[in-house]
Amino acid sequence: MTLISFVVPVYGVQGYLRECLDSILNQSFTDLEVIAIDDCSPDSSGEILAEYAAHDARLRVITLDQNEGQGPARNRGVAEATGRYVWFLDSDDWLADGAVRAVADRLRETDAEVLIVDHARVYWDNLVDPSVIGPRFHEAPTVFALRDWPTAIDILHVPWNKVIRRDLLDRLNFKFRSGWYEDVPFTYGLLMATERITLLDRICVYYRQRRAGAATRTAGDGHFAIFPNWAQVFDTFDDSRPGAEQLRKLLFRRMIWHFLIVRGNDERMPPELRGRFFAEMTRHYRRYLPPGGYPVPGGSEGLKHRLVADGRNGMFQALRLGFRVAETGRKVARAVAGRGIRTARSTVRLAREAVFRSYYRLQLRLPMDQSLAVYAAYWYRGYACNPAAIYDKARELSPGVRGVFVVRRDRVGTIPPGVDHVVAGSLRYYRTLARAKWLINNVNWPNNVVKRPGSVHVMTHHGTPLKVMGLDQQAYPGGVQDDDFAGQMRRADRWDYSITANTFTTQMWERAYPCRYETLETGYPRNDQLATATAEDVARIRAKLGLAPEDRVVLYAPTHREHHPGYHPPFEPTELLDAIGPNGRLLMRSHYFHDRAHAPGTARLADRARDVSAYPSVEELYLAADVLVTDYSSVMFDYAILDRPIVVYAPDWQAYRLVRGVYFDVTTEPPGAVVTTFPDLLDLFRTGAVDNDAAAKARAQFRRKFCALADGRSAERVVRKVFLGESG
Structure with missing residues (x-):
C-alpha cells in the first residue's frame, strides 16, 4: 500500500501549479501518489496536469465537468486515494525539500493518526513569515490527545498542515462543505476525534500569500x-x-x-x-x-x-x-527621521516640473475623451511592436477612435506619415495622457501616470519570456536592475488587460505579475504580418534591403544582458560569412536598449554584412532572413512563426541561467540547433546542420508550444475586445 496520498484540488492556479507538483514529485521519498482534481479550472491548469500525468504515473487526474469548489473537490480526491495516509495540499502552495521523508519517518516512529506539520507564509515580495505557534511545537508530548495539549487548538485550522490516517477519515465519514472556511469543522472535528496526534517541528509547507486571487483577499x-x-x-x-x-x-x-x-x-x-x-x-x-x-x-x-x-x-x-x-x-515619524538631505537641483528644472505636474493634475479633472487612445512602445522609442499593430487595426475596425502615439523627441523622424503623435514631456503629452480613455503600451507607463476611473489600460508586452520577469526576479538578485518590486506591482495594478502570445506566457505572467487584470490570450498583434506574409511581400522587403533573391540571409540578434553590461558573445562576422558561403549575407541587430549604439562587431563588418540596428521594423528583418541566430532573445519565439531555421548560440548559458534566471532550458527545448562556442557555430553552417532533421524536429515542437495563436488575426481579436467590447 502506498504510504501517502496527496489530494490536490486545482482551480485557477496555472501560474503556481508547476511549482506545487514539482515540490511533491521531486521529493527524495517516492512512496506516494498524487490525486489532482481539476475543478473545471478556467485556465490552462488542466493542460499542465495532463502534461505531468503523461510523465509520472504517480499523478492521477480527476476532471470535473463543473466547478464544485475546493471542499467537494477534496471529497472526490479522498474517494480515489489508496494511501495509508492522506495529505491535502492546496495547489498554489508547495512543499519544502525533504518534507515527505521527514513526515514518513515521524509516522513510522509514532503510528499517529494525525500528524501536524509546521509551515511558513511566503508573501509576494518574498518575505517569509514563520507560523505563530511553530516555536511551541517542541513543548508538545510525542503523541497526545487534544485535551492533553490543548495549545494545538491555536495551530492554523487548515487541512494542508495535517497528514491523516485514512481509516480515521473513513471512521469519521467527514465531508467538506462547499464555500469558504470549510476547513474549520474539519480541523476541530478531526482533532477531537483522535487519541493519537503528533507534531513535526519542521517547516514542511510554504503557504503562498497571493497578492490577488485568493479568498483571503477577495471582498x-x-x-x-x-x-x-x-x-x-x-x-x-x-x-x-x-x-x-x-x-x-x-x-x-x-x-x-x-x-x-x-x-x-x-x-x-x-x-x-x-x-x-x-x-x-x-x-x-x-x-x-x-x-x-x-x-x-x-x-x-x-x-x-x-x-x-x-x-x-x-x-x-x-x-x-x-x-x-x-x-x-x-x-x-519614521519617514521624517529617515529622510536624507536631497541633492540640490536647479531652480529652473524644479519650476518646470512643478508647472507640468500642475498642468497634468488640471487635465485629470477635465472630462475624459471617450474617443481618444494613446499608444507607446519601448519607452517612447517610436512606432513599433504590438501597439503599432493595434493602432493600425483600430483605424480599420474602430475608426471612431482617434489614436495618438507618444514618441521621444530624437525619434520623431521614425513616425510613419499620417500617424498622429506627441513628443514625450511636452504639454500636449500630459494633456493626451490625462484625457485619453485608452492607454496602450508594451511597457509600463511612468510612475506618475494616473489611472483614471473608467480608463482602460492595455499592457501588450513585447515578447514571450525566456528570462524571468517581475516578482520571479527576486530569486535572481544578481540580474535585477529594478529591485523596487512593490513599484513594479503598483504599475501592473493599472492594467485592465494583459495580452499574451501563448499559454506559456499567460502562466508566467500570472506568477510574475499577480494583479487583477484580465488576460487576453490572443497572440501578439505584431506577428500578424509574419503569419500572413506572401512570397511577394518577402521579395519586396528583400529588395528594399538590397538583398538578391539568391542571397542566403542570416539575421544575428543577441539579447541584452542586464547583469553583464557591455558584454557581447564572441562573434566574428567575416568568419561566419565564410562558413555561410559565397552567397551569404549577414544582418546584425542590437537589442533596442542600445538604440543609440551599434550592433556588436560592426567595427569589423565584412562587405556582405550590415548593421540593421536602426532599421524601424524588426518584423521586416524576420521576413527577409533565411536563418536566425540568437541567444536568449524573445525574437526566437516570433521568428519561429515563419518555420525557418533558428540557431541558439549560447556561449554563456550556464552563467546566464544562474545569474539572470530563466523559465525553461532553451538548450534542451530549443527552436532548432544549439551551440555554445563560435567554432561550433561555424561548423553548423559548414556542415548544413543548421537545418538537419534534428533541428527541424526541435523547431516543430517549439512552434507547437509557442506559435499556435499566430494566425494573422491577433490584432483583430484585441481591437474587438478592447475597443468594440465584443466577447469571445
Missing part, C-alpha cells in the same frame, strides 16, 4: 460562511468527552479570534457588509458562550472581545480608526 459576502462552519463545531461538540469543558472554552476563544481576523481585514469585508458581519459575531458570541465564561485575552484584544459581546459596533469601529491613526503617525 464579499462569501466570508459569512465562517458562521455556519463554526456553528457546526459547537453544534456537534461532544460534552461527554474527557476534558470537554476546557476544550469548549478554548475553542470559543479561538472562534472569536477568527471572527475578528476576518472583520479586521478590509480586503475581505467591504464597508456595506461590516455592520451585518459584526451583528453575526455578537449573535454567535451569545449563542455559544460557555457556561462560566472563557479565558478572555488581555489588552486591546480583550477589549475587542468585550465589544463583540456587548454588540457595540460603533465603538468597535472607532477603536479600529484610532489604532490606524496612531500607526499612521508612527510611520510618518
Whole structure:
C-alpha cells in the first residue's frame, strides 16, 4: 500500500501549479501518489496536469465537468486515494525539500493518526513569515490527545498542515462543505476525534500569500460562511468527552479570534457588509458562550472581545480608526527621521516640473475623451511592436477612435506619415495622457501616470519570456536592475488587460505579475504580418534591403544582458560569412536598449554584412532572413512563426541561467540547433546542420508550444475586445 496520498484540488492556479507538483514529485521519498482534481479550472491548469500525468504515473487526474469548489473537490480526491495516509495540499502552495521523508519517518516512529506539520507564509515580495505557534511545537508530548495539549487548538485550522490516517477519515465519514472556511469543522472535528496526534517541528509547507486571487483577499459576502462552519463545531461538540469543558472554552476563544481576523481585514469585508458581519459575531458570541465564561485575552484584544459581546459596533469601529491613526503617525515619524538631505537641483528644472505636474493634475479633472487612445512602445522609442499593430487595426475596425502615439523627441523622424503623435514631456503629452480613455503600451507607463476611473489600460508586452520577469526576479538578485518590486506591482495594478502570445506566457505572467487584470490570450498583434506574409511581400522587403533573391540571409540578434553590461558573445562576422558561403549575407541587430549604439562587431563588418540596428521594423528583418541566430532573445519565439531555421548560440548559458534566471532550458527545448562556442557555430553552417532533421524536429515542437495563436488575426481579436467590447 502506498504510504501517502496527496489530494490536490486545482482551480485557477496555472501560474503556481508547476511549482506545487514539482515540490511533491521531486521529493527524495517516492512512496506516494498524487490525486489532482481539476475543478473545471478556467485556465490552462488542466493542460499542465495532463502534461505531468503523461510523465509520472504517480499523478492521477480527476476532471470535473463543473466547478464544485475546493471542499467537494477534496471529497472526490479522498474517494480515489489508496494511501495509508492522506495529505491535502492546496495547489498554489508547495512543499519544502525533504518534507515527505521527514513526515514518513515521524509516522513510522509514532503510528499517529494525525500528524501536524509546521509551515511558513511566503508573501509576494518574498518575505517569509514563520507560523505563530511553530516555536511551541517542541513543548508538545510525542503523541497526545487534544485535551492533553490543548495549545494545538491555536495551530492554523487548515487541512494542508495535517497528514491523516485514512481509516480515521473513513471512521469519521467527514465531508467538506462547499464555500469558504470549510476547513474549520474539519480541523476541530478531526482533532477531537483522535487519541493519537503528533507534531513535526519542521517547516514542511510554504503557504503562498497571493497578492490577488485568493479568498483571503477577495471582498464579499462569501466570508459569512465562517458562521455556519463554526456553528457546526459547537453544534456537534461532544460534552461527554474527557476534558470537554476546557476544550469548549478554548475553542470559543479561538472562534472569536477568527471572527475578528476576518472583520479586521478590509480586503475581505467591504464597508456595506461590516455592520451585518459584526451583528453575526455578537449573535454567535451569545449563542455559544460557555457556561462560566472563557479565558478572555488581555489588552486591546480583550477589549475587542468585550465589544463583540456587548454588540457595540460603533465603538468597535472607532477603536479600529484610532489604532490606524496612531500607526499612521508612527510611520510618518519614521519617514521624517529617515529622510536624507536631497541633492540640490536647479531652480529652473524644479519650476518646470512643478508647472507640468500642475498642468497634468488640471487635465485629470477635465472630462475624459471617450474617443481618444494613446499608444507607446519601448519607452517612447517610436512606432513599433504590438501597439503599432493595434493602432493600425483600430483605424480599420474602430475608426471612431482617434489614436495618438507618444514618441521621444530624437525619434520623431521614425513616425510613419499620417500617424498622429506627441513628443514625450511636452504639454500636449500630459494633456493626451490625462484625457485619453485608452492607454496602450508594451511597457509600463511612468510612475506618475494616473489611472483614471473608467480608463482602460492595455499592457501588450513585447515578447514571450525566456528570462524571468517581475516578482520571479527576486530569486535572481544578481540580474535585477529594478529591485523596487512593490513599484513594479503598483504599475501592473493599472492594467485592465494583459495580452499574451501563448499559454506559456499567460502562466508566467500570472506568477510574475499577480494583479487583477484580465488576460487576453490572443497572440501578439505584431506577428500578424509574419503569419500572413506572401512570397511577394518577402521579395519586396528583400529588395528594399538590397538583398538578391539568391542571397542566403542570416539575421544575428543577441539579447541584452542586464547583469553583464557591455558584454557581447564572441562573434566574428567575416568568419561566419565564410562558413555561410559565397552567397551569404549577414544582418546584425542590437537589442533596442542600445538604440543609440551599434550592433556588436560592426567595427569589423565584412562587405556582405550590415548593421540593421536602426532599421524601424524588426518584423521586416524576420521576413527577409533565411536563418536566425540568437541567444536568449524573445525574437526566437516570433521568428519561429515563419518555420525557418533558428540557431541558439549560447556561449554563456550556464552563467546566464544562474545569474539572470530563466523559465525553461532553451538548450534542451530549443527552436532548432544549439551551440555554445563560435567554432561550433561555424561548423553548423559548414556542415548544413543548421537545418538537419534534428533541428527541424526541435523547431516543430517549439512552434507547437509557442506559435499556435499566430494566425494573422491577433490584432483583430484585441481591437474587438478592447475597443468594440465584443466577447469571445
